[in-house]
Structures are given as C-alpha cells and as structure tokens.
Amino acid sequence: MTREQTTPSYPPPTPTAVSAPFWEAAQERRLAYQRCADCAQAVFPPRAHCPHCWSESLTWQESTGHGTIASFTVAHRPGHPAFAELAPFVLALIDVQDGFRLLSRLTTNPEEGLAVSAPVRVVWESSGDWTLPLFELITVDGGP
Amino acid sequence: MSPAAIVGIGELAPQRYSSGATTLSMIARAALEATRDAGLAREDIDGLLVGPQVGETPQHVPATVAEYLGLHPTMANVVDLGGASGAGMAWRAAAAIQAGMCQTVLCVLGNINERGRVPRSPNRNPIREFDVPFGASGANTSYAFLAQRHLAEYGTTSAQLATAVVAQRENAQLNPKAVFHGTPLTVEEVLASPFVVEPLRLLEIVMPCAGAAAFIVTSAERARDLRHRPVLLSGAGEKVTHRAMSQAPSLTSGPLKAAIDSAYRQSGTGAQDMDLLQLYDCYSIVIALTLEDAGVCPVGESGPWMAENDLTWRGPKPLNTHGGQLSFGQADLAGGMSHIVEAVHQLRHEAGERQVADARTALVTGNGATLSEATALVLQREDS
Numbered sequence A: 001m002t003r004e005q006t007t008p009s010y011p012p013p014t015p016t017a018v019s020a021p022f023w024e025a026a027q028e029r030r031l032a033y034q035r036c037a038d039c040a041q042a043v044f045p046p047r048a049h050c051p052h053c054w055s056e057s058l059t060w061q062e063s064t065g066h067g068t069i070a071s072f073t074v075a076h077r078p079g080h081p082a083f084a085e086l087a088p089f090v091l092a093l094i095d096v097q098d099g100f101r102l103l104s105r106l107t108t109n110p111e112e113g114l115a116v117s118a119p120v121r122v123v124w125e126s127s128g129d130w131t132l133p134l135f136e137l138i139t140v141d142g143g144p
Numbered sequence B: 001m002s003p004a005a006i007v008g009i010g011e012l013a014p015q016r017y018s019s020g021a022t023t024l025s026m027i028a029r030a031a032l033e034a035t036r037d038a039g040l041a042r043e044d045i046d047g048l049l050v051g052p053q054v055g056e057t058p059q060h061v062p063a064t065v066a067e068y069l070g071l072h073p074t075m076a077n078v079v080d081l082g083g084a085s086g087a088g089m090a091w092r093a094a095a096a097i098q099a100g101m102c103q104t105v106l107c108v109l110g111n112i113n114e115r116g117r118v119p120r121s122p123n124r125n126p127i128r129e130f131d132v133p134f135g136a137s138g139a140n141t142s143y144a145f146l147a148q149r150h151l152a153e154y155g156t157t158s159a160q161l162a163t164a165v166v167a168q169r170e171n172a173q174l175n176p177k178a179v180f181h182g183t184p185l186t187v188e189e190v191l192a193s194p195f196v197v198e199p200l201r202l203l204e205i206v207m208p209c210a211g212a213a214a215f216i217v218t219s220a221e222r223a224r225d226l227r228h229r230p231v232l233l234s235g236a237g238e239k240v241t242h243r244a245m246s247q248a249p250s251l252t253s254g255p256l257k258a259a260i261d262s263a264y265r266q267s268g269t270g271a272q273d274m275d276l277l278q279l280y281d282c283y284s285i286v287i288a289l290t291l292e293d294a295g296v297c298p299v300g301e302s303g304p305w306m307a308e309n310d311l312t313w314r315g316p317k318p319l320n321t322h323g324g325q326l327s328f329g330q331a332d333l334a335g336g337m338s339h340i341v342e343a344v345h346q347l348r349h350e351a352g353e354r355q356v357a358d359a360r361t362a363l364v365t366g367n368g369a370t371l372s373e374a375t376a377l378v379l380q381r382e383d384s
Helices: A020-027 A081-086 B023-037 B061-069 B082-098 B140-154 B158-172 B187-192 B256-267 B284-293 B302-308 B324-328 B332-347
Strands: A032-036 A058-062 A066-075 A089-096 A100-105 A119-127 A130-137 B004-011 B047-050 B075-078 B104-111 B195-197 B211-219 B231-240 B276-278 B361-368 B373-381
Touching: A020 A032, A020 A058, A020 A130, A066 B140, A066 B195, A089 B140, A100 A130, B004 B023, B004 B082, B004 B332, B023 B061, B023 B104, B023 B211, B047 B061, B047 B082, B061 B075, B082 B104, B082 B211, B082 B231, B082 B332, B082 B361, B082 B373, B104 B332, B140 B195, B140 B284, B158 B187, B158 B284, B158 B302, B158 B324, B211 B332, B231 B256, B231 B332, B256 B284, B256 B361, B256 B373, B276 B332, B284 B302, B284 B361, B324 B332, B332 B361, B332 B373
Parallel strands: B047 B075, B047 B104, B276 B361
Antiparallel strands: A032 A058, A066 A089, A066 A119, A089 A100, A119 A130, B004 B211, B004 B231, B104 B211, B231 B373, B361 B373
C-alpha cells in the first residue's frame, strides 16, 4: 500500500535543550518527568526552573505511567490536517499518579468505559523517528 | 482607579471572509470611526494600544499602526491577551492616563480573514512540543475538555449549553451588523449540528471572521466636554494563570473569577447590580463557566440556570445583546472588543430595538488562550 502523497505527516515533537531527556527516555519507552529536589513537587512540561519554588535543582524521574482521565474529548475535526484520517480519536488530559498532568491520545476509541476519572496506563507508539506516550483504559479485569 | 471613560466607539460589521483589504486598512476604518464618534480629531490621540498580530507586521506593531494613521503617540504598546486583549486595553489606557503618559488613547484590534487561508501559528513551545504531536491543535480541544468535565461533574447537558447560544442568536436578529442577522436558530438545530470535538458541536463554536473594532479612552473630566454621555470605567480586574490546558489550576473555574471579583470590588458592585452581561463567548461552555465565576448563578448550576432564565435583551439578565461572538462574529481579536462596543451602545441608550431598559451598569469579560488570560470590566453610564 502506498502512502497518499497529499497526506501531511504528523507534526513531530520539537525538543529543546531542556526537554531533550524526556524524548530520549521516550525512545526507550520510559515516561520521564521532573521532580524538584527542594520542594519535592512534580514538574511537567520540562523546565530548568521549578514553577513552585524557583529552584534550579530539578531531577529526572521515571513515572509509573499509570493515571486517571481528568477530562477527554472525541475529536471529529482535528485542528491539524495530518490527523484528519485518524479521526475520530480520543484526546485526554491525564492525571499521572506521580503528580503531574499531561495531554495525550488514547490508542483506541473505547466502546465503553471512557469517562472522567477512568484509570489509564501508558502505551508507547513509534512513528517515524519518534516514540510517543499514548494511553489506554485499564479495564476491570486487568485489561485487553 | 482614577476615573476614565470610553468616549468613542467604532466597529466594522464582521464578514466571514475578506478580500482586497489589509489588516491595517481595517484597523484604520475602525479607528477613524471611533475617533469621529468621540468628536475628536487625529491630533487629539496621544496614546495607542494595539494587538500582537497585525497581519503584515509581526513586530513593531504600534509604530506601524501609528505611521499608517499619522499618529505620534506618547504612549504606544501591544496588548497580547488573546480574547482578553480588548478589555485589557481599557484599564491599561486608564492607567496610562493616570500615570501622565498621555491623555486620550486609541485602542484598536482587527484582522483580515481571506478565503482559503489556513491560519497556522509559528512554533509555540511548550504547546507545540507536548500537545500538537498527539493531535491537539488549536483551541477547540481545550474547551472540549472544559465542557466534558462540566458535564461529568455537574450533570450539565448539551441542551442547556445550547440555550445560551440560542438566546444570543435571538439578540442578533435585532443587530443588522451581526453575521447571523436574519438566521434564527433553535436548540434542536444546535444539537443537530455535527460534533467537532465532543461534547462541543459546530454551532457551539465561534466562527472566524474578518473585521475590526476600536474605542477611545480619556479622563472622565475631559469626557464631559465630548459628544456622548461618558461611559465610565468603574472597575477592572485581570488574571493570567497558564498557557496550556494541561497546566490549568482548575477545569471548572478560571482566572475570570479573580478578575471579575476585582472589577466588582473596585466599582463597589456585585452580580446583582448588573443590568447587562457582556461575557466573552468563544464556546458555549465559556458562557456557563463565566456565569458561575461571576456569581450570577451558583457554581455547577449554570446549566439549569441558563435553561430556566430568559437571557435575551428583554429578560432580567440580558446576555450579549449584540449576539455575542457566536452570532455577531469573531473578527479575530476584535471579537473580544465587540462586547465592549455593545456595552457602550447599551449604556448610552442607543441600542435601538435591542435596548435594555434603563441600562446603567454592565459587566464585560475577556478570555484568552485556554481559559487562561482573563480581564473583567465594570462599565457604568455616568449619572446626569
């Protein structure tokens, strides 16, 4: 099957000097985040300064990759044309157990169980040169 | 706050698409109208506040607009607060006047919207890095998250959210400048429109337009010598809390609450004193959240409250009598100025068929980015 020439590719991540460790960890399928050595709060997205206490002593940690859905949407008309063929898909704000919130996509459109507070876990998806932390619902019986 | 007043207004009717116009030409048309409405001339303008995205010139925007209009301001600045920029200009103009930097400030916003032009912003980390690669581009996703959370937490329904949109559309039927003038709307039609980002449907989401708006601020003292009865800036408030939706302190309340509280406090007013609610409306859910943050209804109860109350110009709490951006049209950042322009029309008692009886006090809000940039104003008709 040949790829449609007109389909734009997904916009890749745009790492900075400060955020690079997050994407390097992602290549190894580890969900990295920062924790402040001074005030102990989790920090995301990556920074050189803690927004809670302005410390520069941020340490990289590995997340459990488990969390709950803070909110979600089923995107029918995505804002970026590259995602048009994927629609409809689920975007969610995820409250990760380690104490930070991020935005991600679910790997599938669940027929049931999609709800605020539903438990989820990270699932890695590689596309081109990048590996992205997507999420899936954890079903009651331990999952698919 | 030292008394300042809005003494002139100008506004182009929003158009779905523009052609043959430049952003500068649209800005100039609104600026001229506002200056003439005040009974002032070019030489009287010595302060200038503009937005960040005049199409032709990403940088040096105040100087570019000043040059185009032949102004030589002694105070010139950019206000970059998205949909809160218009309201943010009002109190900054008053503050600049109080600080002695200038006497009369032109506040102006506008943009073109050409058919086929795909608006795509340049790299904006960290959103570009941590949202866009997952499929979240533009504002819709963020407001869908807010709506979904409100539905889940409070049992709000899409039909309830649609009632505010429909009431504003009814108001727009009395405003010939509105893009949806002549196009009435029912709750059923809102609910039958396609999902864009669940639970938000097409007709709950603002439509991008071309256009421009402007207003003139001067001291209340100078205002009394001008053409119109002054509309006083009695109170203002502002708060900025985040940029990306994932970093919002709350998904059920925004910085508007603090901004509105400040505007109430400065003006010695409260929700019960408002004759008119000119609330920034980029999505149906923003109206609901703002009604709660403004204390118009209890937290979590905006859904039933909107469904049970008449929000049109003739009801007890008139909402966005010009139609709101959802029915008037959102001419880029000028959309957030439309709420101010309409409040001035109403407080001058010159709103024609949609005039709110004896309107004396109005709440105006502005909201930018992902419910993250908030400005609130209390405007009042000066007693005779």
